[in-house]
Amino acid sequence: xxxxxxxxxxxxxxxxxGVVDVEEVAKWAGxxxxxVTVSRDYKFMCSSLGxxxxxxxxKNEGLTRVVVGACSPHLHEKxxxxxxxxxxxxxxLCQMASLREQVSWVVEDKQAATAKAKAMISGAVRxxxxxxxxxxxxxxxxxxxxxxxxxxxxxxxxxxxxxxxxPVYLVEREPSIGGHMAQFDKTFPTLDCAACILTxxxxxxxxxxxxxxxxxxxxxxxxxxxGSFHARIKKKARFVNEEAxxxxxxxxxxxxxxxxxxxxxxxxxxxxxxxxxxPQAVPNTPVIDTESCIYFERGKCxxxxxxxxxxxxxxxxxxxxxxxxxxxVILATGYDLFDVKKMPQYGYGRLANVFxxxxxxxxxxxxxxxxxxIVLRDGVTEPESVAIVHCVxxxxxxxxxxxSSICCMSALKFGHLVMEKTGAEVHSCYIDMRTNQKGYEEFxxxxxxxxxxxxxxxxxxxxxxxxxxxxxxxxxxxxxxxxLGKQRRIPVDMVILxxxxxxxYDARDVxxxxxxxxxxxxxxxxRHPKLDxxxxxxxxxxxxxxxxGPKDIPATVVQGAAASARVQGMISSGMVxxxxxxxxxxxxxxxxxxxxxxxxxxNAIEFLAEKEVSFINTVLCKGCGTCVxxxxxxxxxxxxxxxxxxxxxxEGLLYDVYSSNGHKTAQPEIESVPA
Amino acid sequence: xxxxxxxPGCSLEKIALSYNQSTVETTKVVGIELxxxxxxxxxxATAYFHVDELLAYTLCARNLAMxxxxxxxLVAPCSACFKNSYFTNQALKKDPDLAEHIxxxxxxxxxxxxxxxxxxxxxxxxxxxxxxxxxKAQVTHPLEGLxxxxxxxxxxxxxxxxxxxxxxxVFFEGLMAAIGAEPVPFPLxxxxxxxxxxxxSREAALSMIHNLLKNADDNGAAVIATACPxxxxxxxxxxxxxxxxxxxxxxxxxxxxxxLVGLAFGLPDKAIGLGSELISATPLAQYAA
Numbered sequence: 001x002x003x004x005x006x007x008x009x010x011x012x013x014x015x016x017x018g019v020v021d022v023e024e025v026a027k028w029a030g031x032x033x034x035x036v037t038v039s040r041d042y043k044f045m046c047s048s049l050g051x052x053x054x055x056x057x058x059k060n061e062g063l064t065r066v067v068v069g070a071c072s073p074h075l076h077e078k079x080x081x082x083x084x085x086x087x088x089x090x091x092x093l094c095q096m097a098s099l100r101e102q103v104s105w106v107v108e109d110k111q112a113a114t115a116k117a118k119a120m121i122s123g124a125v126r127x128x129x130x131x132x133x134x135x136x137x138x139x140x141x142x143x144x145x146x147x148x149x150x151x152x153x154x155x156x157x158x159x160x161x162x163x164x165x166x167p168v169y170l171v172e173r174e175p176s177i178g179g180h181m182a183q184f185d186k187t188f189p190t191l192d193c194a195a196c197i198l199t200x201x202x203x204x205x206x207x208x209x210x211x212x213x214x215x216x217x218x219x220x221x222x223x224x225x226x227g228s229f230h231a232r233i234k235k236k237a238r239f240v241n242e243e244a245x246x247x248x249x250x251x252x253x254x255x256x257x258x259x260x261x262x263x264x265x266x267x268x269x270x271x272x273x274x275x276x277x278x279p280q281a282v283p284n285t286p287v288i289d290t291e292s293c294i295y296f297e298r299g300k301c302x303x304x305x306x307x308x309x310x311x312x313x314x315x316x317x318x319x320x321x322x323x324x325x326x327x328x329v330i331l332a333t334g335y336d337l338f339d340v341k342k343m344p345q346y347g348y349g350r351l352a353n354v355f356x357x358x359x360x361x362x363x364x365x366x367x368x369x370x371x372x373x374i375v376l377r378d379g380v381t382e383p384e385s386v387a388i389v390h391c392v393x394x395x396x397x398x399x400x401x402x403x404s405s406i407c408c409m410s411a412l413k414f415g416h417l418v419m420e421k422t423g424a425e426v427h428s429c430y431i432d433m434r435t436n437q438k439g440y441e442e443f444x445x446x447x448x449x450x451x452x453x454x455x456x457x458x459x460x461x462x463x464x465x466x467x468x469x470x471x472x473x474x475x476x477x478x479x480x481x482x483x484l485g486k487q488r489r490i491p492v493d494m495v496i497l498x499x500x501x502x503x504x505y506d507a508r509d510v511x512x513x514x515x516x517x518x519x520x521x522x523x524x525x526x527r528h529p530k531l532d533x534x535x536x537x538x539x540x541x542x543x544x545x546x547x548x549g550p551k552d553i554p555a556t557v558v559q560g561a562a563a564s565a566r567v568q569g570m571i572s573s574g575m576v577x578x579x580x581x582x583x584x585x586x587x588x589x590x591x592x593x594x595x596x597x598x599x600x601x602x603n604a605i606e607f608l609a610e611k612e613v614s615f616i617n618t619v620l621c622k623g624c625g626t627c628v629x630x631x632x633x634x635x636x637x638x639x640x641x642x643x644x645x646x647x648x649x650x651e652g653l654l655y656d657v658y659s660s661n662g663h664k665t666a667q668p669e670i671e672s673v674p675a
Numbered sequence: 676x677x678x679x680x681x682x683p684g685c686s687l688e689k690i691a692l693s694y695n696q697s698t699v700e701t702t703k704v705v706g707i708e709l710x711x712x713x714x715x716x717x718x719x720a721t722a723y724f725h726v727d728e729l730l731a732y733t734l735c736a737r738n739l740a741m742x743x744x745x746x747x748x749l750v751a752p753c754s755a756c757f758k759n760s761y762f763t764n765q766a767l768k769k770d771p772d773l774a775e776h777i778x779x780x781x782x783x784x785x786x787x788x789x790x791x792x793x794x795x796x797x798x799x800x801x802x803x804x805x806x807x808x809x810x811k812a813q814v815t816h817p818l819e820g821l822x823x824x825x826x827x828x829x830x831x832x833x834x835x836x837x838x839x840x841x842x843x844x845v846f847f848e849g850l851m852a853a854i855g856a857e858p859v860p861f862p863l864x865x866x867x868x869x870x871x872x873x874x875x876s877r878e879a880a881l882s883m884i885h886n887l888l889k890n891a892d893d894n895g896a897a898v899i900a901t902a903c904p905x906x907x908x909x910x911x912x913x914x915x916x917x918x919x920x921x922x923x924x925x926x927x928x929x930x931x932x933x934x935l936v937g938l939a940f941g942l943p944d945k946a947i948g949l950g951s952e953l954i955s956a957t958p959l960a961q962y963a964a
Contacts, residue, residue: 344843465862
């Protein structure tokens with residue numbers, strides 16, 4: 001029995017109809033393509049009236065297949081599949097042809113566009129007749145969520161989920177939660193103190209009954225699939241028993257060994273060998289750094305153990321492993337700062353009074369290494385003039401092409417703090433001033449009023465080579481003032497480099513571990529840049545904060561909340577539908593060569609040793625087709641993308657070159673169909 | 676023995692004769708054989724590329740093609756010769772159409788450019804092909820305590836080459852340390868000496884030279900080592916004029932790095948062209964063989 005195909009050509013207003021002769025395509029399809037029972041064009045197929053057309057035709061004309069020539073299936077495939085489903089037709093018997101993205105938006109010539117539209121419809125009609133009914137599978141969703149990274153993004157996500165009544169496992173690599181925000185002093189543009197707004201949230205996390213906090217821990221492995229992931233967590237040995245420790249801090253006081261704190265104080269301050277990153281650390285349990293601890297070096301000391309009133313010090317503690325079952329994962333792993341030594345022309349590491357932006361944040365912070373005083377590297381002298389260099393490693397062909405998005409505002413904030421605390425002159429050397437969020441431009445105007453100097457130009461060089469008396473003993477910033485059209489040499493006491501935000505050094509490995517992809521630069525890739533910014537191509541794995549791209553605190557918090565909302569949606573529906581467009585292996589034909597096993601980007605293929613064949617876990621499979629193409633025995637077939645379906649589509653596309661029996665026709669209808 | 680095609684360039688024929696002498700003598704010591712191109716021509720210097728790019732490329736391509744005929748990498752001691760030859764080699768390798776165009780002209784001379792060789796500056800030969808260890812091994816009279824400002828000039832580090840620190844290179848200082856001298860910090864070591872600007876704007880050029888002399892002097896340099904004839908002339912010959920203009924009293928000898936290397940190798944002054952300076956190189960006297 002032959003199929004009855006309905007063809008629907010959408011005008012999309014003038015989006016398609018402005019270039020493609022839609023009436024002609026619909027008429028032609030109805031008259032020339034085999035098995036087309038109904039062929040119509042309509043102003044907006046995605047409107048409820050458009051959908052009703054399809055539904056009515058299925059019921060009244062007995063359509064068994066539907067082809068919609070409209071936009072990309074990314075946009076409305078679900079809409080039309082639902083319409084079919086409403087009328088009792090299996091949704092996978094509907095096929096879309098992308099007449100907008102692939103034809104009217106990219107082909108200028110109207111005749112050629114119409115010809116290409118016909119070819120695409122012809123391909124879709126041939127293909128749809130071979131499509132099969134498919135049913136999605138359903139799996140339950142574990143209500144627990146794993147959040148990786150406890151900066152402000154992870155904290156926000158954790159609190160929202162926990163407040164909603166769901167269990168959360170919050171894993172953090174460092175000894176304390178808080179992330180980069182805990183290192184900052186003030187936040188722009190309101191200048192409220194970062195700690196004052198962050199630490200209440202941190203202690204809320206620490207006290208929340210629904211949150212299991214695992215600091216100084218890392219995810220070793222993640223297996224399973226959306227709804228039921230299994231995570232293996234490595235809890236690094238702290239050498240302090242968390243249950244026994246009261247956080248009194250006597251151990252830290254008594255520890256005789258001081259070392260430079262390269263992490264939290266970015267090399268600006270000291271800490272003890274037993275330490276907590278900062279006074280408000282959550283948890284307040286210290287850790288012993290085995291690399292500098294005298295006991296671990298020489299086997300003697302144990303001053304901390306001697307003085308601990310609760311016997312919490314445990315030198316025998318080992319790394320432990322925990323296995324967790326969770327339904328969803330949120331990755332909020334944050335960013336690293338660009339290594340400014342890669343731009344030696346700015347003198348960092350060579351010229352003492354060149355600072356990074358994070359060093360300056362620590363310096364401003366009242367609990368930081370200088371108690372909040374802005375001073376030169378000697379620790380006492382206040383600067384009389386400061387230059388702030390923007391875009392260090394950002395918007396730079398040699399390093400990162402992108403804009404790091406937060407540095408302009410941080411620079412304005414720094415300018416304000418310098419002037420407020422020292423009265424020094426501040427020169428900001430910028431390429432473009434980017435202040436495009438709520439209250440940001442006003443803050444820029446405020447700094448203009450406060451007397452900060454703005455020089456539009458990228459700094460060429462920071463040097464101590466003086467040319468004139470006024471430059472002696474100063475750092476000289478060489479910059480072209482592009483508004484004046486003049487080279488300028490600005491002698492200053494201190495230079496602050498606004499370092500770019502970069503993906504974490506291990507972002508690619510983390511991406512692999514969680515089965516998600518990274519952009520060229522290394523930022524985690526979202527499912528859709530506009531409409532699905534916190535989901536990823538892997539179901540059940542969400543991303544939030546600067547791990548997805550440079551962003552400020554408000555935007556980070558928004559993403560943390562958004563990711564938790566997405567997870568809550570999954571949990572409250574209880575079940576998750578798994579797309580049936582997957583690959584399957586014909587065991588009879590599988591030779592057990594295992595070529596497909598390592599090719600699968602979703603780790604969906606395993607080898608069944610007993611049967612000596614490979615097996616695809618359909619819950620993990622995304623139907624990408626890699627294994628289908630790779631299998632030398634053609635034992636793997638992709639549902640919805642079978643060879644027969646694809647060849648039928650190609651034949652349809654080439655309708656004017658090949659006749660239905662595969663022989664070349666004598667006279668092609670059009671001389672050239674544009675690619 | 677490693678062979679190179681040697682392109683001394685116009686300056687080394689006359690005004691930088693001492694650079695030529697010291698180059699020939701020092702390379703011999705470290706086992707480098709320089710085979711001078713038989714009929715080399717001017718590289719076009721700093722001006723010609725701005726006048727007629729195509730002809731300038733052709734001029735340089737002719738030297739390259741001659742080196743290719745010998746199947747040897749080309750070495751230039753002059754920074755301008757190096758830069759023009761290097762640029763041309765890169766440009767022609769990248770653009771086969773341009774190379775084909777130029778090859779039509781080269782055919783007249785029975786030459787052909789195919790892009791089979793590399794272009795190196797003499798400094799690079801000492802640093803990479805010879806290496807600090809071999810240089811050290813040949814040192815008989817280490818220049819201990821001699822405070823040297825190693826002046827790269829602007830043309831060696833540009834064009835940017837792969838994986839090289841073009842902003843803060845240290846290899847010249849490394850070579851000076853290898854011969855026992857003490858390289859001083861010299862922040863302006865990559866800054867232009869003014870080039871041919873003296874001809875068109877004396878005031879601007881003197882200011883550039885002054886900056887360099889001041890920076891070397893501020894850092895306590897007893898001598899400036901250069902790797903380019905034009906840098907040498909600008910820094911040495913115009914010191915009196917700088918002194919007059921800026922009320923300073925600089926008296927800093929400016930010598931070629933090969934002269935210092937030769938001195939450390941124990942070569943006689945005459946062989947490495949010492950003694951012909953305008954500002955007498957007295958700080959070097961104590962190291963003489």
